[in-house]
Amino acid sequence: MKIIQDKENIRLTCSFLHPYVSAAAWFKHTPGEKALLIASAFSSTPQYHNDFDKSGRFIALREQSSFNLSISNAEPSDSATYYCAVADYSDTALLDCTVLVLKGSSSSLSAVLQPPVSDPVELGGDTTLQCSILTDTSAGEHSVYWFRHGSGESHPGIIYTHGNRSDECKKSSETDSPTQSCVYKLPKRNLSLSDAGTYYCAVLMCGEIIFGNGTKLDFVEKGVLEPVTLVLAASNIISIVMVVYLYRKSHSHHEGLVKPIIIQREDVEIQDAEMF
Incomplete structure (x- = not known):
């Protein structure tokens, strides 16, 4: 935690030694509100968000092994928690967390x-x-x-x-x-x-x-597995087995009805051939 004075200039440093850091960002979190993205950088030129660049008091600087944030002329609204986040090709991490409290704040x-x-x-x-x-x-x-x-x-x-x-x-x-x-x-x-x-x-x-x-x-x-899960799984397996059994039984019964008809037709053809 840092106790700051009114109109003081603050510099927050976020250092990283990992050579594969592809992106870095600073966030501001005021108690009771959602976190706001201040600035992000995928290269040497930072991009500002949520109008943090309008006042000119927030300046972000991306260097080879750090991403720093400067706040000039501190105001009561600057009392908050500031997070620095970095990302590489496969992971994201918070590297720095600083709580700024303006002395004499209401x-x-x-x-x-x-x-x-x-x-x-x-x-x-x-x-x-x-x-x-x-x-x-x-x-x-x-x-x-x-x-x-x-x-x-x-x-x-x-x-x-x-x-x-x-x-x-x-x-x-x-x-x-x-x-x-x-x-x-x-x-x-x-x-x-x-x-x-x-x-x-x-x-x-x-x-x-x-x-x-x-x-x-x-x-x-x-x-x-919970007992209820086991019962449901067993019930599903039994249902599938019964469906397969009934399907096969119905299919074999159908084949049995068709086969005698074919034999009868063959017998008629044979008898007709003997007559000629």
Whole structure:
């Protein structure tokens, strides 16, 4: 995290040593809003997006082993999380993440971050969702809520609240930094299909509520087939066998009816030939 002053000039650096990096990009994420693409570069000339080039304060520079972003005359709206992403021929990765907080900004809540679930989740298994909050130490108490938005549901519903707690927070290691980091965890045990969905962490502070970007919880299929699946598979196999059996039986019965007719015609032809 970087504490910046009003009208300060900022330089964000994204370095990469991989020689096959084909594209690089900078993103800006303001708490409670979707991430915005600032600039991207496939070669030495960067391309700007979402009108970040209109003010002239955002300047991107692509070099051989880095993609840097400069912000001049910092404003309160520049308080956000900035991500640098790079891509090669087969993969994409985030290389840098910087949280900028303008000193004296009216907002005491600087960021609400929700990392994705690190390990694959299976039915009946366990996992832990995490929510990290970066806030001013002088901001006072805050409340944290968890919401779940399942498939087919119109609105997310609240499932858990941490209430007013400060024991989850640690002050920044920087000497003069007025910020603190608070980490909240939501354990999920013996997971079922009803637990699938997107989980949102929301923070209420000073009459303002800000949502995180959400953590999606999906399930991977187990290696062992469920009993219902086995029954359905067996039923399908039996049906196919019965259809094949009936088809063959019907076909052989049809051949049996046709064959005597052919023999009779042959006998008549033979008798007719003897008469001549």
